[in-house]
Amino acid sequence: MAYDLEEQEQLASLKAWWNQYGNLTSWVLIAAMASYSGWTGWNYYQRSQASQASQLYEELQGAVQAKDAAKVQRAAADMQSRFGRTAYAPMSALTAAKSAFEAGDLKTAKTQLQWAAEHGNEEYQAVAKLRLAGVLLDEKAYDEALKALAGELPAQFAGAVADRKGDILAAQNKLAEARTAYLAALAVTDKRQPARQLIEVKLEAVGGSVPEPKAAL
Structure with a gap:
């Protein structure tokens, strides 16, 4: 009998809680399920899109x-x-x-x-x-060519951008500005890159001098 009474009290408490919070809980669960369903659906859509695009x-x-x-x-x-x-x-x-x-x-x-x-x-x-x-x-x-190179670009492209600017400025016969651009390109281009030799040739062609390598400390 004590067990039955305890069970009835628990049921009464649960019923009271549900009356107060049940509707909100249902909406939370529905929202969570919808969110999960949407997330899995989006992942499937992304995979499908990538596969078809490939x-x-x-x-x-x-x-x-x-x-x-x-x-x-x-x-x-x-x-x-x-x-x-x-x-x-x-x-x-x-x-x-x-x-x-x-x-x-x-x-x-x-x-x-x-x-x-x-x-x-x-x-x-x-x-x-x-x-x-x-x-x-x-x-x-x-x-227009110079305008196309305007704006922020990733640092690893700095040498290529400066080099291309040098080409454009040289074509405009703006030799001093072209030299500045080629020097900027050399400053960020690794000595082991084949492109560096071409930049040096272009710099000399517009009257510039290739900087001497810095002495090791």
Whole structure:
């Protein structure tokens, strides 16, 4: 009998608690379940997107190998519209830009590079901006080329950016500024990198002198 009474008291307490907090608890549980369901669903969606984007990127690479420039551009456009938030999208844009450039279609090359510069991560943005500046340099659109290199870029690209600025300034016959840019490029370019020798040649071509190596302490 004592057990029955104790059980009744527990049931009464539980009922009173549920009347006060049950509705709130239900909503908390529902919200937690919805959050977990959303999280797992998002992960599945991300994996699915990456898998499909990977397949499309392989198709794009196949079109590059086949030198089918039109198919390359179609695949890149499809990638950007369907999988624009994946890493494959800026990769495809850079590849499509190279394909267009080699085909002599500079307008499309610039469009693809601009897309990568606006939608890629920091590294893809830097690569896209450097290549875009190169295309604009070829077109003698010097001010636009310098503008393409404006803004913050990852430190590891500092040498390449300064070098490209030197090329643009040299093309404008702004030799003093070009020398400054090439010197800045040398200052952050490792001596073991092959690109350093080319920068030195360009610096000397605009009347500069390669700095003497610092003596070891």
